[in-house]
Amino acid sequence: MAIYKWEEIKETMITPGYSITKGKSIIGNMLLLQRVEFDEGVAHCQGRADGNIGAAFHYHPEEQIFIILKGTMKARFGGSVKDVGSETTHINLDEAAVPISPGEWQSASPGEVCRIPAYTLHEVYWENRYGLAYSLKSRIPGHSWYDQSWQPGAKDAWEKHFENFRIMNDKFKETVPWDKVYLNNGGIVKWDAIEESMITPGYSIARGKSMYGNMLLLQRVEFSDDVSCIRPDGKAGANFHYHPEEQMFIIVEGTMNVRFGSAVNSVGAETTHFDLNKIQGPVAETEWLSAGHGSVIHIPAYTLHEACIDKYLLVYSAKTRIPGHSWYDESWQPEAQNAWSKHFENFTAMNERFKETLPL
Numbered sequence: 001m002a003i004y005k006w007e008e009i010k011e012t013m014i015t016p017g018y019s020i021t022k023g024k025s026i027i028g029n030m031l032l033l034q035r036v037e038f039d040e041g042v043a044h045c046q047g048r049a050d051g052n053i054g055a056a057f058h059y060h061p062e063e064q065i066f067i068i069l070k071g072t073m074k075a076r077f078g079g080s081v082k083d084v085g086s087e088t089t090h091i092n093l094d095e096a097a098v099p100i101s102p103g104e105w106q107s108a109s110p111g112e113v114c115r116i117p118a119y120t121l122h123e124v125y126w127e128n129r130y131g132l133a134y135s136l137k138s139r140i141p142g143h144s145w146y147d148q149s150w151q152p153g154a155k156d157a158w159e160k161h162f163e164n165f166r167i168m169n170d171k172f173k174e175t176v177p178w179d180k181v182y183l184n185n186g187g188i189v190k191w192d193a194i195e196e197s198m199i200t201p202g203y204s205i206a207r208g209k210s211m212y213g214n215m216l217l218l219q220r221v222e223f224s225d226d227v228s229c230i231r232p233d234g235k236a237g238a239n240f241h242y243h244p245e246e247q248m249f250i251i252v253e254g255t256m257n258v259r260f261g262s263a264v265n266s267v268g269a270e271t272t273h274f275d276l277n278k279i280q281g282p283v284a285e286t287e288w289l290s291a292g293h294g295s296v297i298h299i300p301a302y303t304l305h306e307a308c309i310d311k312y313l314l315v316y317s318a319k320t321r322i323p324g325h326s327w328y329d330e331s332w333q334p335e336a337q338n339a340w341s342k343h344f345e346n347f348t349a350m351n352e353r354f355k356e357t358l359p360l
C-alpha cells in the first residue's frame, strides 16, 4: 500500500524495441500503471517505419488499456498473434509470414479509452506528433514490459496460468448492474456511451462508469457529498473494507483521504466491510494520508482500507478483474471464490520465483 506522486518517479523508455514512448511506471502486483509520453525527443530508438510518432505493429501477453490525456491517438488492430505465428513481438506488416489485414484506424481523444486484449496485434500513432496517456497493463511475473524478455520458465508458467484464467472466465459470470461494457475485442470506448451506476453500494457512495476487459477493470468514479453517506462518522467516502481485487486510484480532481489497515486474513473479518470499533483482532492502521491531482493510491488485494473526500472527487479506479466475483455487490458465483484463491496463490508463487529485468 502506498501513495505515489508522478513528479517523484523517474522517467525511462517504456518499450524501446518497438515504440518511442518514454514514461513513468508504478509497478503493483497484478497491475502495472504507466504515464506515457510520445514526442519527437526520442528519435534514437525504434519507432514506426513511416516516421509517425507512436508504436510499430506489435503484441504483448499483457492486456492493456490506454486512457488518453493529451493528443489524439490512432490505433488499429490485427487479430490474435496465434493466427500469425510471429516469433517476435513486433512485426513488419509487409514481411509477415501470414498476411495480416489490420482493421480500420480508430481515433481516441482525451478522456477516451483504448483497450487492447492480451496477445492481440496493434499499432498506434499520434496525430500532431504528440501524445500523453495512462497505460494500464496486467503485470506478468518474469516478463519484462521493457524489453519483452522472459525469465527461464516464466513463459510456460504464464501460459498455463492464463489458460486457467480463460477457463474460469468461461465458467463464471459475475452479477453486475449491466453487461454491455464487456470489451472482448480491442477498441475505443467513449465514457459518454456508458451508463452510470453505483459502484460498490455496500460500503461506498461512489458512482461511476465501468468498462472491463478480461484481467482489467477500469472505472471512472465520482464521489460527492450530496450522495447520502454511510460512513459512521458521517463523512462522504467508503467505509473500512477490503476486496480480493488489487486497486489503483488515479486522482483526477479533488482530494482523497485514505487510511490503510492490515491484510484481511490477520483480522479474520467475515464481511467485506465493517465497523472498526466492532472488529475482533487488531487492525494495524496508518494515519490518514491525502492524495490529490498527480497522485496514485495503490491498494494491494485483500488489504483493508477506508477513504473519505472533502467535497468532490473524480478518479479513475483500476482493478484486477476476477471471473465470478462482482465488483458491484461483492458476491461470488458458486465455486468462483475457491477457484480464484488457487489462481491467486499460483500467481504469488510465480511472483516469488520470477523477477523480470527492468530499467528501474
Ligand SMILES: [Fe+2]
Pocket: 059, 060, 064, 116, 122
Ligand atoms: Fe501495446
Ligand SMILES: [Fe+2]
Pocket: 241, 242, 243, 247, 299, 305
Ligand atoms: Fe476499495
